[in-house]
Amino acid sequence: MYTGKSYKLLEFIVWTRKSIYLLLIMSIIPTVLHEYLELKWLGISWTVVALLGTATAFIVGFKNTQTYNRTLEAQQIWTQILSTSRSWGIMSRDFVSNPEKTKLLIYRHIAWLTALRYEMRSYRVWETSTKKHNSEYQQYYYIIPENEITLKEELSKFLSPIELEQILKARNKATQIMAMQSKTLKELYDNQEIVVLQFVDFQRTIKDFFTQQSRSEQLKDSPYPRQYAIINTLLVQLFCVLLPFGLLKEFDKLNDSISGIMHGNMVWFVIPFSVIISWMYTSLGQVGESTENPFEGNANDVPISKICKTIEIDLREILAEDNLPDFPQPQHDIIL
Template sequence: MYIGKSYKLSEFIIWTRKSIYVLLVISIVPTVLYEVFDLKWLGISWTVVALLGTATAFIVGFKNTQTYNRTVEAQQIWTFILNTSRSWGIMSRDFVNDPEKSKLLIYRHFAWLTALRYEMRSYRIWEASQKKHNAEYQQFYYVIPENEISLEDELSKFLSPEELEYILKTKNKATQIMALQSKTLKKLFDDEEIVLLQFVDFQRTIKDFYAQQGRSEQLKDSPYPRQYAIINTLLVHLFCFLLPFGLLKEFDKMNDTVTGIAQGNMVWLVIPFSVIISWMYTSLGQVGESTENPFEGNANDVPISQISKIIEIDLREMLGETDLPVLAEAQHNIVL
């Protein structure tokens, strides 16, 4: 998540420079053919291009709205996990009289958070994090915590060797860690270490965690609909290709209204104006693409690693611990 006031224009241009290079070529070629080789038939009606641009703007706007909604939903899920985790910490400390068993429940919760965030950071084929412009940006501006240390090493901080060995063999590790929590609570209830109402509260909280885990997994495993994604890409590419052809005659007409050095040379303005307008569309598409998967490891991700660390600090303090982990500092105003 970017927490600065604004991205720098230089960063944004560097991030989108590949598109700018392509747009320059698309703009230069028809302009040179029209002006130097006198291929006047290349100029097409501006009305056609304008209608296509309007349709493209609607499609791009629709996509960006939907991708932003996906990010908002992800923020809501992990905010709920944050708040409910604090409740879990309080219940684990105050409902259970044995400090070691309270610590077991809380540390195992850290393991659940760890397994869940590692799963959310795993790669899906439709994600954009490994595209060249995103991978290059990540290489120079920030680090993904889940890439720095293995899941096994992280889980070993919170689980016993026996539980760690068992969990590493399972397919959905977060699900099975929470199942261990339920098993422990059942034993506490059977041993009359907690009463019925406390057991019910614990189980209700587990149900809430499972619900939010499911929502998080659904967002991760359900991409922005591919049929909308492809039509968005096709329309943007088609508009950017046709735009300079539609501007040729419009700028050529301006030669009759200017004097001096500009007269007879107005067509060359097609190149910068075509690049600027097309860049606006391609950049909106690139921003939408980097926003649609809120857990993939892009700069605009929901900061699930930071949220997990905040939960760990809060719950450790509830246990009276003083040797607390340190929140990672933002790198170039980016927090994951």
């Protein structure tokens, strides 16, 4: 998540520079052919290009709206996890008289958060964090916490060696950790360490955690519909290719009303203007692409690592612990 006031223009240009290079080449070629080889027929009707540009603008806007909605949904899911986790900590302390069991329930919950966030950071084939412009940006501006330390090392802080070995063998580690929680609660109830209403409240909370986990997993494993993604990419590419051809005649006409040094040379303005207009479309597409998967490790992701660390600090404070981890700080105004 970007926490600064705004991305710097230079920073944004560097991020999109490969598109700029390509757009520059695509605008230079038709202009040179038009001027030096006298291929005047290369100029096409501006009306055709304008209609294509309008259709492309609609579909690019539609995609960006939908990708923002995916990020908003992810933020809502993890905000609910944050809220319910705090309730879990209070219930574990106040419902259970045994301090060891209280610590067990709270530490296992932190382990559940850890397993879930590591799963959310795992790679899917449709994600874009490995694309060169994103991986370069990540290399210089921020780190992904889940890439710095292994899941085993993280879980070992909160689970016993026996539980750790069992969880590492599971396919869905978060689910199995929550299953352990339910089993422990059943034992507490059978031993009359909690009453039936407390047991029911605990189970309702576990059900809520499972609901939020499933919503998060569904968002992770359901990409932005590929049919819309490909048509968006194709329309943007087609528009960028045709735009300089559509501008040739328009700028050539300006020579009739221009005198002096620019007379006869107005067509060269096709290059900068076509690059600027095309860059606007490709940049919108690139921004939408980088926000459609809110857990993959891009700069605009939902900060699930920060949320989990916040929960860990809150829950361990409930246990009155002193050796708390440091609160995560943004790196170059970016925090995950």
